[in-house]
Amino acid sequence: MIEANELTKRYGSTAAVNGLTFTVRPGHVTGFLGPNGAGKSTTLRMILGLNDPTSGTVTVDGRSFRDRPRGLRHVGGLLDAADVHGGRSARAHLTLLARSNRLPVSRVADVLEEVGLTEVARRRIGGYSLGMKQRLGIATALLGDPPVLLFDEPLNGLDPEGVMWVRRLFRRLAAEGRTVFVSSHLMSEMENTADHLVVIGRGELIADEPLAAFSARGTRLSVTVRTPDPAGLAAVLISEGAAVERDEPETLTVTGLSSDRIGEIAFEHRVLLRELATRTASLEDAFMELTADSVEYLAGDRR
Template identity: 60%
Template sequence: MIEASGLTKRYGRTLAVDDLSFTVRPGRVTGFLGPNGAGKSTTMRLALGLDHPTSGAIHINGRPYRQLSHPLRAVGALLDPRWVHPNRSARAHLHWLAVAGGIPTSRIDEVLDLVGLSAVAGKRAGGYSLGMSQRLGIAAALLGDPEVLLFDEPANGLDPEGIHWIRTLLKNLAADGRTVFVSSHLLSEMANTADDLIVIGRGRLISQTTTAEFIERATKATVLVRTPQAERLRAVLTQQGCGVADQPDGALLVTGATGEQIGEAAAAHQVVLHELSPQRGSLEEAFMQLTGDAVEYAAQPAGAEDSDLLAAGR
């Protein structure tokens, strides 16, 4: 378990983390989301004792990281996949980590096989692609078979097969009862992977809830309707105060009514329905809705002159 209480970190005049409190529970994948500059990486560094909080605390299994008896066996972390001596092989890198952490060296081959690097374990890490470096970083995080895992952008640089692999790995680790804390900008992946979400902006907590509750709370419920009598149904639903929007394929997207209510209204007016599908909002929509005021670096829409310059390649 990871617990933050009143966690605050200042760098000079910059307030990177501001009175942040949250709990990451075992047995679930917890996504850690926020715009650029929100304080996610700083929070993870504080959790791992790489920075000292200005005030407040963050504990792993009830203790600060620096007080853990066997930290590499208690906590596995991936913050920077390039943090490997470029002239060391993957096997040599994992070997010195195992020796330093009191981990049996037999574990090296196990994690190399798990992340798919066995065939290139003897090659220089400096020649690895970003995706291969990510896999090596994940191998290092898993080396001590820890109960708590922290990953910062673990899918960065991975191809589609690799993304599917890391998604499955994270879910399996949580299913084993481990605490899995994952920071990512890939919202579609977090929607498919995370059971819970912790969302921050400008260093402050915006939301801590399940992924489903986060999406439901921040997006409008809609129902996709297909009918050969679209105009008639539109008139009925509009009269009842519903919002009705045309879709490119001829369907109607209805807001302000449940599927049951739409079905009953259609039956009462003898409208034939071919489809009645409640639509779940996306994590991206919910994220944009709740973090819009916390974006530090927001691009402005290009005006006519800007568009001309971009088109001219200037």
């Protein structure tokens, strides 16, 4: 279990993380979400003792990670798959880590097989693709067979088969009763993998709740309408207070009115409808809506 209590990290007058309090429990895949610059990587680094908090605490199973002399037995982490000596082989890299953490060297072969790198284990890491380096990073996290695992953007560079493998791996690890904490910007993967979410923005907590509950907080349900008279229908819908966007020549996306009300308005004005479908809220919809005020960098921003 990971417990953060009023965790704060300041760089001068800037608070990268500000008063974060949350708990990551075993038996679940917990997604860690936030816009770019939200403080996710800084938080993960503080959990692993790589950055000192300005104030507050964070513990793993009741102790600071720095208080564990053989850390890989307790916590496995992948923060940057490229941060590894390119001149070593995967086997040599993992063997050094196993010996320094007093782990059985037999674990090296086990994790290489687990991540699918056995055939290339003696090749230099510098020649690996990004996807292969991600697999090596996951192997490193698994090396000590730890009860707590942290992964920062573990899907970068993986092909579709690799993404499916990681999804199954995380679910299996959680089913074994481990604590699995995953930071990712891929909403579709979090929707398919995570049970619980911790969401932050500008270093502060926005949500700490089950994925389904967070997704349901998105209020901007939209209705897709297809009609041969999109301009005429858009005009009357806007007069009724709806927001209307034209997606294709005959297709509108409408928010602010229910599909039933849109159908009634179209009938009243004798506008033919060819499609009327409600689009339910997704994780991405809820995330974009609930973090809108926490986005630090906006495309096209002229401020």
